[in-house]
Amino acid sequence: MAHIYSKEVMDLFMNPKNMGEIENPSGLGKVGNPVCGDVMWIYLQVNEETDIIEDIKVKTFGCVAAIATSSKTTEMAKGKTVTEAYKITKKQVADDLGGLPKQKMHCSNLAVDALQRAIINYLEKTGRSVEEID
Amino acid sequence: MVYLDNNASTRVDQAVIDAMMPYFTDIVSPPSSDYGHSFGVEAKTALDSAREIIASKINVNPSDIIFTSGQAESNNFAIKGIAYANRDKEENLLVASSVSHSTVLDSLKTLEKQGFSVILLKVDSEGFVDRDHLREIVSSTNKRPLLVSVPHGNVEIGTLENIEEIASICHEFNVPIHVEATYSFCKVPLDASATDMTTITSHLIHGPKGVGALYIRKGLKLQRLIDGGLQENKKRGGTENLPGIVGFAKAAELYTPEINKITQKLRDYLWNVFEQKIPDFQVTGPFDRDKRLPNHFSVVISYVEGESILLHLDILDFMIATGSACSSKQLKASHVLSAIGLPTEVSHGSVRVGVSKFNTQEELDQFVNHLASIVARLREMSPMNAEFMREWEEMKAQGVVPKDNHHHEFEDLEE
Ligand code: FES
Numbered sequence: 001m002a003h004i005y006s007k008e009v010m011d012l013f014m015n016p017k018n019m020g021e022i023e024n025p026s027g028l029g030k031v032g033n034p035v036c037g038d039v040m041w042i043y044l045q046v047n048e049e050t051d052i053i054e055d056i057k058v059k060t061f062g063c064v065a066a067i068a069t070s071s072k073t074t075e076m077a078k079g080k081t082v083t084e085a086y087k088i089t090k091k092q093v094a095d096d097l098g099g100l101p102k103q104k105m106h107c108s109n110l111a112v113d114a115l116q117r118a119i120i121n122y123l124e125k126t127g128r129s130v131e132e133i134d
Numbered sequence: 135m136v137y138l139d140n141n142a143s144t145r146v147d148q149a150v151i152d153a154m155m156p157y158f159t160d161i162v163s164p165p166s167s168d169y170g171h172s173f174g175v176e177a178k179t180a181l182d183s184a185r186e187i188i189a190s191k192i193n194v195n196p197s198d199i200i201f202t203s204g205q206a207e208s209n210n211f212a213i214k215g216i217a218y219a220n221r222d223k224e225e226n227l228l229v230a231s232s233v234s235h236s237t238v239l240d241s242l243k244t245l246e247k248q249g250f251s252v253i254l255l256k257v258d259s260e261g262f263v264d265r266d267h268l269r270e271i272v273s274s275t276n277k278r279p280l281l282v283s284v285p286h287g288n289v290e291i292g293t294l295e296n297i298e299e300i301a302s303i304c305h306e307f308n309v310p311i312h313v314e315a316t317y318s319f320c321k322v323p324l325d326a327s328a329t330d331m332t333t334i335t336s337h338l339i340h341g342p343k344g345v346g347a348l349y350i351r352k353g354l355k356l357q358r359l360i361d362g363g364l365q366e367n368k369k370r371g372g373t374e375n376l377p378g379i380v381g382f383a384k385a386a387e388l389y390t391p392e393i394n395k396i397t398q399k400l401r402d403y404l405w406n407v408f409e410q411k412i413p414d415f416q417v418t419g420p421f422d423r424d425k426r427l428p429n430h431f432s433v434v435i436s437y438v439e440g441e442s443i444l445l446h447l448d449i450l451d452f453m454i455a456t457g458s459a460c461s462s463k464q465l466k467a468s469h470v471l472s473a474i475g476l477p478t479e480v481s482h483g484s485v486r487v488g489v490s491k492f493n494t495q496e497e498l499d500q501f502v503n504h505l506a507s508i509v510a511r512l513r514e515m516s517p518m519n520a521e522f523m524r525e526w527e528e529m530k531a532q533g534v535v536p537k538d539n540h541h542h543e544f545e546d547l548e549e
Pocket of ligand 1: 038061062063064065066104107459460461465
């Protein structure tokens with residue numbers, strides 16, 4: 001089968017990870033708007049003692065790359081502290097996926113954005129700001 | 135493989151291939167004058183008879199048919215040919231429907247850069263040209279258009295325009311009309327003699343790719359685009375693509391009204407099954423089935439994205455098309471879906487199907503079943519739903535929609 005996407009992208013697209021939502025999340029990040037195409041919401045369950053992301057879920061409205069990058073980003077963040085997770089870059093996500101077509105690089109942007117916003121939201125809820133971890 | 139993208143291109147009929155073969159292997163000469171060697175004469179006879187077949191399909195004289203390399207060349211020739219032939223005139227306005235094919239619109243863009251003016255006609259929510267807007271423009275006394283170009287059948291939303299009506303409005307004011315009939319040729323009767331130019335193509339009727347024609351009304355002045363020979367009534371230089379032209383004529387001959395009955399029946403069957411099995415979708419283009427291309431069905435499915443649908447189906451060996459922004463090179467929604475007033479978030483769910491005589495009802499049943507489960511799956515992971523859309527509409531009304539439009543900032547992503 002001939003596809004523009006890498007095998008890693010197609011695998012995650014077919015079997016996405018961490019899809020769904022978390023009730024009363026410790027942090028929630030919403031990005032994108034449907035006018036430009038895509039919407040991504042990331043939900044975090046964080047252990048407040050250790051700052052470790054114990055669970056993470058995502059909802060995605062978008063293309064194949066958007067679905068694969070939201071899966072990959074959430075997989076990468078799970079088990080990390082919020083400080084570590086905040087540093088995940090779109091390049092790391094894309095590299096881990098065996099690369100993305102140039103036009104689709106921005107989809108990985110969206111996933112990393114949503115994660116960062118969810119972390120900021122968590123920090124705010126626990127009375128901190130992003131400067132403290134950055 | 136179940137191929138359901140027959141308004142993009144079609145499988146070539148075996149009988150068409152058989153008809154073409156001798157012109158690859160035996161009669162290899164270019165069509166010559168009647169006084170050349172016998173291969174040249176045979177080639178010329180084949181060319182003439184192909185021209186007659188094609189001309190009769192659209193009710194015009196064979197001598198007014200120019201063979202081209204297909205839709206893009208015919209449309210470029212029609213539009214630029216008229217513009218360049220009138221370069222020195224004061225009037226320099228060119229008009230097209232806003233749902234015209236990109237080969238028409240891009241030709242106009244080029245001309246606009248060269249100093250011509252361009253107006254795109256408004257269309258209604260089903261893609262029909264706004265008659266009042268057309269009348270207003272062609273009747274203007276100080277800026278009469280050099281040409282009006284409209285599609286007969288629309289590839290994306292199936293709209294079948296009433297060409298007779300549009301032509302009579304244009305002709306009332308002596309404005310020539312070009313009709314883009316690529317998608318309707320042989321599928322819907324067209325009397326091209328009522329038009330000034332008409333584009334037709336081979337590869338959508340089970341003929342080969344890379345061949346088409348342009349009907350040009352006798353006496354209409356066009357500047358030719360390809361110099362270098364006396365071929366095609368001195369309007370297009372270059373050796374004719376004889377195997378292609380023979381195949382084109384054979385395909386046109388084989389595409390009888392019977393074929394349309396078959397595809398229309400399949401399309402209507404698909405439409406009915408769709409209504410039973412897919413929740414929350416909206417037909418794009420005319421709802422009246424008789425006002426659509428007979429083999430065409432197009433929809434937008436709510437809360438899901440077209441590229442995702444397309445690739446899921448592809449993995450299951452079903453091939454369809456989408457006008458979603460995510461699947462376009464420029465990440466822009468289809469200009470047709472935008473012109474009929476669909477917001478991008480809605481046109482994201484675009485799916486279109488073109489059936490052919492090679493498809494079966496069983497295939498369509500399987501297709502809709504697969505689609506139903508794909509849509510359910512994608513909706514499960516989508517944050518969008520009816521409630522989201524209501525909120526979204528309110529935000530739009532209040533002008534507080536977030537502005538992180540990442541589709542416009544993809545240039546900065548190389549780092
Ligand atoms: S989500 Fe629109 S291009 Fe990836």
